[in-house]
Amino acid sequence: MLVAAVIELLVLWAVLGRAALPGSQTQSLLRLQKLLGDPSALGGWSANTSFCSLPPSPMLNVSCAYADQSGTQTVILLQIVGDKLPITVRLPDDFSIITLANTLVKFPDLRTLTLVSLGIWGLVPASLDHLRSLELLNLSSNFLSGSIPDRFASLGSLQSLALDNNILRGTFPTALNVLPNLDTLQLSHNQIAGTIPSQISLFASLKTLDMDHNLLFGALPDSISNMRVAETISISDNFLAGVVPNLSRVASLRTLNLAGNQLGPSFPGLGQGLVSANLERNRFSDSIPDSLRGLSQLKLLNLSLNSIPGALPGWIFSLQSLETLVLDHNRLSGTLPSAVTLASGLRYVDISTNLLMGEVPAELRSGRITLHVEENCFSGQEIQLQQQQPQEYCLKAQRMIPRRWKGGVVAGIAGGVMAVGAAMALLLVILLRFSKRGKLKLKHAAATCANNSCADTASVGVPVELLHSTRYLAQSGTVGATGPNQCRVFSLLELEEATSRFSQGLLIGEGEYGKVFRGKLDDGTLVAIKCLVIDSRQEMKQLKAHLEFLSRIRHRHLVSLFGYCLEREKDGPQHRRLYLVSEFIDNGTLRSHLFKRKLKESLTWQNRLVAALGAGRGIHYLHTGVVPGIFNNDVRITNILLDHNFVGKVSDFGLARHPESESYHFHSFLLSHSFFSFFLSRKLATDKRDVYNFGLTLLEIVLGRPPTVDNPMAMKPKVQELVSSSSSVFRTEMVDSAISGTCSEDSLSTVLEIAAKCLSSDLTARPSMEDVLWNLQYAVQVQDQRFSGEYLEDSSGRE
DSSP states (O other): OHHHHHHHHHHHHHHHHHTOOOHHHHHHHHHHHHHTTOOGGGTTOOTTOOGGGOOOOSSEEEEEEEOSTTOOEEEEEEEEEOOOOSSOOOOOTTOOHHHHHHHHTTOTTOOEEEEESSOOEEEOOGGGGGOTTOOEEEOOSSEEESOOOGGGGGOTTOOEEEOOSSOOOSOOOGGGGGOTTOOEEEOOSSOOEEOOOGGGGGOTTOOEEEOOSSEEEEOOOGGGGGOTTOOEEEOOSSEEEEOOOOOTTOTTOOEEEOOSSEEOSSOOOOOTTOOEEEOOSSOOOSOOOGGGGGOTTOOEEEOOSSOOEEOOOGGGGGOTTOOEEEOOSSEEEEEOOSSOOOOTTOOEEEOOSSEEEEOOOTTTTSSSSEEEOOSSEEOSGGGTTSOOOOHHHHHHHHHEEEHHHHSOHHHHHHHHHHHHHHHHHHHHHHHHHHHHHHHHHTTSOHHHHHHHHHHHTSOOSOOHHHHTOTTHHHHHHHTTOOOSSOSEEOOHHHHHHHTTTTOGGGEEEEETTEEEEEEEOTTSOEEEEEEEEEETTSOHHHHHHHHHHHHTOOOTTBOOEEEEEEEEOSSOTTEEEEEEEEEOOTTOBHHHHHTOTTTTOOOOHHHHHHHHHHHHHHHHHHHHTSSSOOOSOOOOGGGEEEOTTOOEEEOSTTEEEOTTOSSEEEOGGGSOSOHHHHHHHGGGTHHHHHHHHHHHHHHHHHHSSOOOSSOGGGGHHHHHHHHHOOOHHHHHHHSOTTTTTTSOHHHHHHHHHHHHHHTOSSGGGSOOHHHHHHHHHHHHHHHHHHHHOOEEEOGGGOO
C-alpha cells in the first residue's frame, strides 16, 4: 500500500512538473505586471500563480503549450486589455518601452501578442522581431510613436498586424510586402503620411487593409487593382486625390471605404461581389453609372456629399440585395419615376439636399422604409412634413454650373492635382517639422513642452486648401502630440510671480464665474491664467486625471491647456480655487471683432466664415477625435478666440457649469459609475447642446449683435424668415451692415439655414457638427467663387 501511494505521488509530481512554466517566463510575467502599472486584469498575480491554468476572459488570456519532451511549458498566447475607463491614461514617465520589449522576447514561442489600451508609450520596439513564431501582433489603442520598424519584415509567420489608434508617423510600411502570410494590416487613426506605394500589389496575401484617419495623400496607385485576394480596403479620411483605379478586377473585394478624401471626378469600376461601398465626402461629379446595376450583392451604397449631377435612376432602388442607400448632398436633379420597385431588403433611403422635383413615388412613401427627402423641391401633400424648397430654387441652382463642368475638364483635373500636390507637399514639411519638435519634447521639462506646444498650434504656413477641408480637422488634432510631463502642476507662488501677484493691469477678461489674467512663466512663455471656483466634493483624483487628459489634447483650433493649480478656499470649505494655465491667444474674442465699426475694423464676411469654420472644427474634434468624446462644452462666441491670422480657436472646452451652482463641474461621466449607459445616450443630448450653442454663434456673426439673451429661440422665426425671404430690404435690416452687400446670397443663405437647424427645439432634428462644417465649407467656397468667377450663372436665370 505504501509503495503504491509513493508511486501515485511520484506520478502526480511528474504531471505537475510537466505543466510548469520555466522560472524565467514566470518572472517575466510578473515583471510585465509591474511594467504595465498592475492593471486590474493582472490583479492577484504572484509567484504562486498557475499562469497556464488561468481562465480566459476578454481582458486576459494566457495560453501555453509544451515546449519539448522535457515536459516544461511555454507561453504561446498573451492577451492583456487595459481597463475600459472614460480616460485612457498613459503609463508614467519612468516607463521604458525598451524594458517592455526585452521582457516580451523572453517568450520565444509566442504566437499571439495583444497589449491593448494599456497606456504604452514610446517608439515601436524593433526588437520584437526576435519573436519569430509571432502570428498576430496587436498593440492598438496606446501611445506608440515613430514608424513601423522595417525589421518586422523578418517575422515570417506574421498574419495580422494591428497598430491602430496610436500616434505613428512615417510612411506606408512597404517593407512588409515580403511577409508571405500577412492577411490583415490595421493602421487606422495614426499620422502616417506620404503616398500609397505601387508595391501595394506585392502584399500577395493581404485581405484587410485599414488605413482610415491618417495623412496619406496623392493618387491611389493603379496596382491596387491587382490585390486579387483583398476583401476589405478602407482608406477613409485621408487626403487622397484623383481618379480611383478600376477595382472590378478585385473579385474578392467585399468592403470598400474611401470616404472623406478628394477622389473623383469619375466613378471607379466596382466588382460584382461588393457588399458595402462608402464613397461619401469626395469629389465625384459623374452621373450614377449603369455599371452599378450589376452589383447584386451590394447592401450599402453611400455616395453622399459629392457633386453627383443628373437624374436619379429608378433601378437603383431595386438592386437585389440593397438595404441602405445614402445619396444626400449632391446635385441630383429632375423628377423620379412615377413608380419604382423596391429591393426586398431596402430599409433606409436618404436623397435629401439635392435638386429633385415633382412627386415622391408612392412606393417610397409607403412607410416600409425610413425615408429622407428634405431640402429638395418635391411637391405633394405627402411630404409637407419634410422641408422643401420652392421649385424655382432647384431650377436656378441647376443653372449655377461650375466652369469645369462646361469645359476644360482635363485642364481642371490637372490643375487640381497640382494644387493638391503642392498643398500636401507643404503639409509634409509641416509634419516633418512637428516630428522633429516631438522628439525634442521627449527630452525637455514641462515648461519647455508647454512652450513648444504653443508654437505647434500657431496658424503659420497652413495651406488654404487645408483650412477649408473638414478632413483636416481630425488629423491636425494629433499633430504635435506631446511627450511626457505634458500637464504641469503649478504652485500658487509661480502663478503670482507670472502675473505680478494677479495685477489688475494684467487682467484681460472677467466674467460671472472668474477672472482671466495674462502671465509670463519663468521660461518666457506667455499664458492665460483663469481662476475658477469648483465644488470640493468632486473626487480630486478623477479631476486631476481629467485635467491631464485635457492637457494632452492638441488641435490647431483648440486653446491648449498647459497645467493647473489647486488651492483650498479659506472662506468656503466646500469649494476650491482652480487656476487653469492655457495657451495665450493674442487677438481677442470673435465677438470683440464684430464691434469694431468705429475703427472700420469689423471682420469681413469671409473672415467671419473662416473663424467660425475653425471653431467648428475644434468642436467637431472634441466630439469625434478623442475617446471618449468631450461634450457639453461651454460653446459661445466669447469663448472663440482669434489668433493673429484670425483663425478661430475654442477655449474652456471640457468644462461645464452646474446649472444650479456658481461653481464649475467637470464632465459628469467622471463622477458616474454608469459610464457606459451615459456613453450610449450622450449623442442624443450632449453633442446637440454644443450644436445649439454654435448655432447662436453663427447667428451672431450674421446679425453683428447677440441674439435675444432671455430667449434665443425667439430669434429662430426671424432666422427662418431671413432664409426664405426674397426681400432685400428685410435682409438689409437684419444682416450686419458691416457685411451687407459684400456676402453672396448663396453663402449667406447657407449659413442662415444651418443656423436655423442648429436652433431646432427637437434634439434629433439638429445636425451633427460634421454637417455644420460641410455647410460652412460650402459657404466659404461660394463666397470665394463670387469674386473668382469660378461659377457661371446662365443669363436666363438672372433676376
